Amino acid sequence: MISIIIPVYNEEAKIRDLLSFLKAHTGGEQLEIIVVDGGSSDQTVEVAKSLEAKVLVSPLKGRANQMNFGAEKANGEWLYFLHADTTPPPTFIADIKQKIKDGFECGCFRLKFDNAHPALRFYGWFTRFNIDFFRFGDQSLFVRKALFYKINGFDEQMLVMEDQEIVSRLKNHAQFGIIEKQVITSARKYQRFGVFRLQFIFTIIVVLFYLNISQEVIAHFYKTFMSGSSY
Numbered sequence: 001m002i003s004i005i006i007p008v009y010n011e012e013a014k015i016r017d018l019l020s021f022l023k024a025h026t027g028g029e030q031l032e033i034i035v036v037d038g039g040s041s042d043q044t045v046e047v048a049k050s051l052e053a054k055v056l057v058s059p060l061k062g063r064a065n066q067m068n069f070g071a072e073k074a075n076g077e078w079l080y081f082l083h084a085d086t087t088p089p090p091t092f093i094a095d096i097k098q099k100i101k102d103g104f105e106c107g108c109f110r111l112k113f114d115n116a117h118p119a120l121r122f123y124g125w126f127t128r129f130n131i132d133f134f135r136f137g138d139q140s141l142f143v144r145k146a147l148f149y150k151i152n153g154f155d156e157q158m159l160v161m162e163d164q165e166i167v168s169r170l171k172n173h174a175q176f177g178i179i180e181k182q183v184i185t186s187a188r189k190y191q192r193f194g195v196f197r198l199q200f201i202f203t204i205i206v207v208l209f210y211l212n213i214s215q216e217v218i219a220h221f222y223k224t225f226m227s228g229s230s231y
Helices: 012-024 044-050 063-073 092-101 118-128 145-150 162-170 188-193 195-210 215-225
Strands: 002-008 031-037 054-057 078-081 106-113 141-144 176-185
Touching: 002 012, 002 063, 012 031, 012 044, 031 044, 031 063, 044 054, 054 063, 063 145, 063 162, 078 092, 078 145, 092 106, 092 141, 092 176, 106 118, 118 176, 118 195, 141 145, 141 162, 162 195, 188 195, 195 215
Parallel strands: 002 031, 002 078, 031 054, 106 176
Antiparallel strands: 078 141, 106 141
């Protein structure tokens, strides 16, 4: 069984459509859908419960904490981490199972934005390459649960970049597979802050991360330039 783990914080506007989509495209497969809330003040939890998802409230806020908490409560042999504003292809279960059959214990999809801006199409194009620099949580992540625990899950000390950091550790223990199909993720932040401005900010964050700048400094930079961001 695959356990889908979705960390959320004030995602009332997105979670209904995502959960409805997942339920409509299970292909008869046995799935466990776990929504892990980080203290939402809107109707995220109520909406998720109304759609019969397994809803957990994480003791600690933050994606790394929430995803680890969801994994701890998951019953599936395989874990699939998915953001609330990202929609996988309709065949995502079959796609993941094929990659597993091919011998991969972890991997992700390529990325496409729900906006046709040329720069966003260009950014998404790079996700075809199996290079850590181009790995982000929006691409979703599947991993065998045993492997996830072997590497001690997400690093809960990470305030940002937790999705990219775990990929480098996974690659030390298993082959990481890139599924050719694309997940579609929301461009809402790019629309709000500006495509080039936001990508410049993200690029700086990635560079700071690889320069081993402290998480506190990177998080402060992120919050300063992304004030008002929902998550």
